[in-house]
Amino acid sequence: MSTLDPTTDPTRRPFSGRRVRLGDLILQAVAGAAAVGAIVLLGLIGYKVVQGAKLSLSTFGLGFISHVGWDPVHLRYAAGSLLFGTAVTSLGALVLATPLALAIALFLSELAPAGIRGPATALIETLAAIPSVVIGLWGIFVLGPLLQGHVDPALHSVLGFIPLFGPAQYASNIFTAIVVLTIMILPIIASISRELFLGVPAELKEAALGLGATRWEMVRGVILPYTRSGVAAAMILGLGRALGEAIAVAQVIGAFDNGFGWNIFNTGDTIAAKIAVQFLNVGSPSELSALFYLALILLVFSLVVNFAAQLIVRRLAHRQGLAT
């Protein structure tokens, strides 16, 4: 290994030695500052949320998480049904979106004729670009009435024996919120999965086909296992978006904070939607503090989900690494 001394190397320009070091220094400083800045910002946000929630933390304690009911008149706040609503809507959206997204990704990567692939991919990714407010507006004026008029009663009459599909009355309910969230997280999972499927080595796919596997067996046996950890990461990304989606959900969920129920055609509420809708209109410091407490819960929830995601992805990648 030979290094050329910058001060004597004839191939370098005069004074370049000093400039190179200064450039490096600036790069390190700016990049380092940006990274540190991001971490500091995270810390500041966390600190502000905890500070704002202090009043509620001392008034309600951990009971806030399990109790139910949001009453600004009697100053009694609790997050129980909000947490439940957040979990149900996010998981419901994930359950609906994942198979659809995988199907779309498979179509775009394996099955579509070459001419369609480009435009179809672009269009599906455009779905992700629609602002939440617009989807919320469409949800309340188009989707809600559509589901209320045709889908909810049909589901109830066919599957009504399952408590999940109870009587349907409202245009704004948990099911509408789930459908809206599904539409929002579908493009994320679909586009990441598509990239992953395109990255599966051709030899593996052709080997499976050469052994006599059908298309579906090749997908099931080669593509899906190979991209397992990446698809899991995409799902977590979608889940993260569903957890935090406030505006679109607030428009279509019906704002019911007084209980748990298994009927998805009932109204409900999520933490993000509650904060978005109430934040500008707090009537008292205790209500503001309760909203900060909600924000704290959502922050912790998201961090836990992210952490779990990294564990899952690492575990799946590790297993796959051993297998190949």
Place this chain on the structure above:
Amino acid sequence: MPANGKLVRITLAFAAVAAVAVTATGVASARQANTSISGAGSTFVAPLVSAWINPVANQLHINMSYNAIGSGGGIAAIQGRTVDFGASDAPLTPSQFAGCVVGGVHCLQIPWALAGTAVIYHLNGSGLPVHLKLTGAVLAGIYLGKITYWDNKAIKAINKGVKIPHTPIVVVHRSDGSGTTYNFTDYLSHVSATWKSRVGTGTAVSWPTGEGEAHSSGVAAAVVSTNGAIGYADVDYALVNHLHYAAMQNRSGKYVVPTLATIKAASNLDTKPKVDGSLSIVDPPNEGNNYVNAYPISTYTYIIVPQKTAKAAALKKLIGWAITKGQAYGKSILFVPIVPKIVTFDQGQLAKISN
């Protein structure tokens, strides 16, 4: 060269004169330019404030901007002094007044417009009247979740001879904090002891039943799309969107719909604002002929300003105009001109504003 040098000097001289002239006119026009006043708050009063923007700019040379983010948002904004005035339909609570004190300067609450809340509904059926009749007790029963079908005995008894279909009632209310909610729940608290103790009055309450929608537009959308839905919105909203609204029974026994006359009749109930500027005109009592035509869900709406502000002169001009000449702009959108007694009180409040 001397010729060029002379040309250059003349050009420079012209440029200098032109620059001075432009600056002078710029300064002069700045002196004549409009003052800007920014406000935020109630969506209830937003149609009236919008109607004022052009006349205020032309007649008073004030550029007014208004952000209809809801009464609570308006209160928060004026507390933080991020706007020049706030607008709220719900009168400030003592703690909100306390929160409005910045640097020792208190806020004043001034009633500046008067309107009503309509009970909107959607019911498909033949032979139904334009305005279904409802009483306060029945409305409270509906919103408490006790009356669940439109052909309930109580509703049929009030609307004799009307064939009401067996449609389930779908209750719709606001999910965001709202002065309209305050007015509506204030009325329900007056007509139902159960409501008063169980739910109470507020810009946001714990609703026993129903679906919550964001903003009046959300409530209207839900009512329009659901057969059997009932909700509430400011009267102007119901008119503009061609929504059916109920005839409410007042304490004198008459069934009234919100009109300029019936809201004005209700405003006669309280013409002496409290020290904090608030008035309560919901559910006027049965006192002979006094409130026979009163619409029971009427409300004043307030502007909130700091007592000391750099824009005192402009604010006084604006509010002074709004409570007098400005009231005429409200008639077509069902804002009743406020009565002289209130105008006098308001002018007294305005006199307290200073630099």
